Every structure is written in structure tokens, then in C-alpha cells.
Amino acid sequence: MLEELILTVLLTSVPLVYAATGELIAERSGVLNLGVEGMMLMGAVSAFAATFISGSATLGILAGAVAGTMTAGVFAIFALGLATNQVATGLALTIFGTGLSGLMGAKLVGNAIDGLPSLAVPMLSDLPVVGRLLFSHDIMAYLAVVMVALVAWFLKRTRAGLVLRAVGDNHDSAHALGYPVLGVRLLAVLFGGMMAGLGGAYLPLVLTPHWAEGMTAGRGWIALALVVFASWMPWRVLIGALIFGGITIMQLAGQARGWTIPSQFLSMLPYVATIVVLVVISRSREFALANFPACLGRVFHAGK
Amino acid sequence: MKTFFRTAALAAAAMVASAGAAVADPVKVGFVYLTNPGDHGWTYAHEVARQDVEKHFGDKVETSYVENVPEGPDSTRVIRELARQGNKMIFTTSFGYMDPTLKVAKEFPDVKFVHLTGYKRSPNMATGNIRFYEGRYVQGVVAGKMTKSDRIGYIASFPIPEVIQGINAFALGMRSVNPKAEVSVIWVNSWYDPVKEADAAKVHIAEGADILAQHTDSPAMLQTAEKAGVHGFGQSSDMKAFAPKAQLFSAVNNWAPYYISQIEAMMDGSWSTGEGPDHFAGNTWLGLADDYLVLTPFENMPADVAAAAEAAAAKVSGGYNIFSGPYKDNAGNVILKDGESYHDGNLWNDMNYYVEGVIGKIPG
Structure with a gap:
């Protein structure tokens, strides 16, 4: 019984892990892209369409990644190419993605697909207790953890990661040192889009194998909150996603058992947690602000 | 001029x-x-x-x-x-x-x-x-007959009169054939949030439910039921295409x-x-009775359950008042004695309780 609940928590966290990890890279490069919800929806509708037409969920994953990347490309044209305000552009991207995905998916409503199969790891999935919890998932769930590990390694251990952080912390200095600020940011934004697209793709490919307009229902915004909650650290994103997912499932399970905690209170908890973290960040520079990209959201002009 | x-x-x-x-x-x-x-x-x-x-x-x-x-x-x-x-x-x-x-x-x-x-x-x-609740009464009868775990999961949207009527009619139908069965309710605070509906369905199944019902709009619950090998009811329209093996029937609004x-x-x-x-x-x-509510064919159930469903639908069409006594609320207070029954006004003004067989309390 508990095992089933934990499995549900794991699955419901996966889209958050993807979207937040991608956004984390974009933000560490100094770009605040509030269009996560829109990119996730584009990923979701494209993944569903590709799977529905081709019958191949693998193509669906690819389509989700490509669609997310392209949507992020639209953001990059404006926010990086034309140096528009990032907050306004990101909000517009969410509205754009919501509308366009609805239009693209209008003819797909009412169809169902098989979705991604679970891949039980031989031997390991038969282990008592942890076997099913850790080794009986679909390929995208495993890939999510791999991506977090790669991003953590990239940021901390590679030269390119160092450059990315430098660009996010002080774009003028990075520019003076000869690093291509806009080029780095473009790649970071596109990576963020790809990850959001994958997170979106997870909804129709695994969680609910159909397409519905606006099916992300605010998960893009939770992913944004999650990046702050994780104080821009990849592994904390993973932990945060599990906590956010756990709270969601806990409030549902609490209701099923007839607990009397108002479900609205529990629905609010992820946001309360984020606000608490924000408060902590503003109080403790060493603990939380260490990774805050100082140039986050600031427009870069090369000529200065 | x-x-x-x-x-x-x-x-x-x-x-x-x-x-x-x-x-x-x-x-x-x-x-x-x-x-x-x-x-x-x-x-x-x-x-x-x-x-x-x-x-x-x-x-x-x-x-x-x-x-x-x-x-x-x-x-x-x-x-x-x-x-x-x-x-x-x-x-x-x-x-x-x-x-x-x-x-x-x-x-x-x-x-x-x-x-x-x-x-x-x-x-x-x-x-x-x-009268949506009439279809839910018939669902309750089918659920009560079908369940092996005596536990039914219900996914609800918002605690408005229509939804409460549905839950209570469901429970009265369920208890009319199975006095041990219980229905637990999860409120998702939305009419349409497929992922949350699917999560709620998974939680219900994890908590032991083997029949699912919904008062939300997406086919996510039935898809989850199909995958998990349990049964459920469609909402508002026929959702068989999403869950050919799981949908028992659907009450279609006409x-x-x-x-x-x-x-x-x-x-x-x-x-x-x-x-x-x-x-x-x-x-x-x-x-x-007037075909404002139409039931899709009873499927994925044994013949005797289908017969019970037919009988329940016929009884309701024939003018049976679902909300007639004797029944209690789920705290044990007598709501209606034998021979008493609700008129329409009561359904909107007085139904601020769950009947016996429903777990928990109405939120808010």
C-alpha cells in the first residue's frame, strides 16, 4: 500500500525534475524564462501527436524534446536576440505555448495512445522493497535522474559549466574575458526548452495517455518555484521535486483516508515552502545565495 | 413637402x-x-x-x-x-x-x-x-455488487450541491446491495486536471479501491483504471474508447x-x-425517465450485476425517490426515518452531510 503511494510520488515528480533542471541551467546562465508552462505544453502535444501518428513512443520523446527546444528558440529570438524584457517575454511564451498547443491538439482530443512501457531492470527489480520502487520504471524516469547527475557534473566539474556560471554571475566580466555571453545563454535557454519539452512529454506518454488542452495545469509554475526552492542546485531539484510530489500525493491520500486537514492547505504547501526558502535565501548568503546567478533576468548589451 | x-x-x-x-x-x-x-x-x-x-x-x-x-x-x-x-x-x-x-x-x-x-x-x-444523481445511484449498485475489497474510490471536483447529491446517491445505491462496502472521496478542486485525476485514481487504488467513480471531466481516471486492471465509470459521455476493459458504463447527459x-x-x-x-x-x-440521462450499455460485468443495474435503472425511471428513508449520515445521525423522503428543495438546501458508507467529511 505504502509502496504504491511512493511509486505514485516518484512518477508525479518526473515532469517537475525535467522542467526544473532545464530551467536551472537557463537561470544559472542568467536568463529567467517564465515560459516553462508553455514549453511543457508544446512538448506534451508534440509528443502525443508523434506517438499517435507513428505508434512509436520513442519518436514521441524526441518530438517533445524538439518542440520544447523550438519554443525556447522563440524566447531566445526575443529575449536574447532583441534584448526584450525577460519577464514579459517569458509570460508571453507561456500564453503563446498554451494557445498554440491547444490549436495543434484540437484534432487529437479524444484519442488514446499506449504510452511508454515500464522497463523492469532484470534481477534488480526483483529485490525486496527497493526493487519495485527503484528499478521498475519507464525509460524517461531513469533518464530524468541521469540528466540531474549530468547537469550537476557539468556545472561543478567542467570548464564549460564554469563559463556558464561566469556568464550568469557577471555577464560584463565574462564578456570582457572574451566569452560569448549570448551564445552561452542561447544554448542554456535551448537546453531549458528541451528539458521542459521532455517534462511535458512525460504527461501524455506516461501519466495520462491522452492529450487535453492545458493538461500541465500549472506544473510549469511549480517547476519555476522548484528552482528557487532548490537554490539553483541540481540535486536539490531532485529532492525538492520528490517533496513537492510527496505533498501532492499526501494530500490526496489523506483525503482518501478521511483525514480532516483541509486539502486546500496541503495544496498550498509547495508554495509556502518556496516562500520560506526565499526568506532563508535573503537571510543567509552562505547557505542559499551562494549559487544565485547575480545577473539573473538582466539584459546583456555587448557594446558597453 | x-x-x-x-x-x-x-x-x-x-x-x-x-x-x-x-x-x-x-x-x-x-x-x-x-x-x-x-x-x-x-x-x-x-x-x-x-x-x-x-x-x-x-x-x-x-x-x-x-x-x-x-x-x-x-x-x-x-x-x-x-x-x-x-x-x-x-x-x-x-x-x-x-x-x-x-x-x-x-x-x-x-x-x-x-x-x-x-x-x-x-x-x-x-x-x-x-438529475445526474440518478445515474450515480445505478453506478453505486453496480459498484456495490462488483467490489471485492468493499472499497470504492470516488474522485470529486468541488463540494457543490450537485456533487454531494451524486456522492450520496452513489453510496445509497452501493449500500442497497452491499452493506459492508465503503466509498472514500478525494476532492481534486478542479473539473479538469488530468494529471491530478490520475494521481487521485492511483492513490485510491493504492488504498485498496477496486472500483473507481468520478465527478470530474477527463478520461484520466479510467485510463489509470485500465492500466491497473480495476473498473470504473465514465463521466458525462461515453469514455469506452479510453478504457475498453475498465469502463462499466457511463451516464451520458442528453x-x-x-x-x-x-x-x-x-x-x-x-x-x-x-x-x-x-x-x-x-x-x-x-x-x-425522460432520457435526459442515458446510460451506455452495461459492460465488463457479470450478467447478474448487469441485471441488477437494469433493475435499479428501471426502479428510478419508475419514480423511486432515491433519497427516502430510512438512512443515516456517516456520523450515525438519523436523517430520514422509514417512510420519510426528500423533496427537491431538500436536495439543494439540506444535504450538507455524507450518508452512511462514505468515509470522511465534506470539506469547507
């Missing part, structure tokens, strides 16, 4: 009038939808009925609709715009449009407004509704006869809001 102009003006007016009579403009009717109609669920059922209206009236009636209209104050603007565009009758198809519709109805006294599933009315605003009768009454001038002591839910509140 003056007379000449007057005569000319009169003649011109007469010509316009006669031309108007020769080619009667179609009567315009507007619809406000909560979501994109898609091809399943609540709004889809309204869209089917709107198309039936067009078929029925041909070129005498011209319909239009606005989709994806959020409930609450935002919808006021949309309803007002439809009234300005010359629609003579406007159907607002969700509970949350109640106050906005009332507001606009006061601004446009010549336009007839029909709000669905609410309870507030004015001289030019009527309320229409379907709004067409109501829409057609309202528009006919508006056109021949006999329209009224039908205010009366026995019509708490407005001038129409019909269900299985």
Missing part, C-alpha cells in the same frame, strides 16, 4: 418591414462553454446538444458558442458580449456562471438566459438541470430535448422560468 417626406418615410418603413417578414432572420442563440468541447466529458455533451438544436430548427435558428470561458467574474464579459451580439437566448453551461449570468440578465431584460445546474433565477433567467423545448418556447412566446414550489432546480429537472 412635409407630407411628402412623411409618406415616403412611411412607405420606406413599410418596405423594410415587409422585406423583414419575407426573409425572417434566424433567431440567434448563444452558448457559453467551460472548456474546449473536445469529444468527451461535460462540454462535449453540450456541444452535441447544440448541434442537435441546429439540425432540429434548420435555418430558423442560428447558434454560436464561446469556449474556454473561466467560471466567475471573467465570464460576465463573455455573456454580455453574446447578449450585445443580438442573441435572443443564451445558455450558460456551468455552475460557476450563475452570478455572472444573473448580473447580465438584469442588464438585458429582453434576452432570455438559461443557466445550467445552478439555483438562482430572475424574470428572464431560468435554470435547467439533469441536453438536446431541453434546449429544443426552451428555444421553441422562446420563439412562440410561451417561455417562462417555471418558478414553482416543486421546481427548486428550475423549470426542468429531469433524468432517466
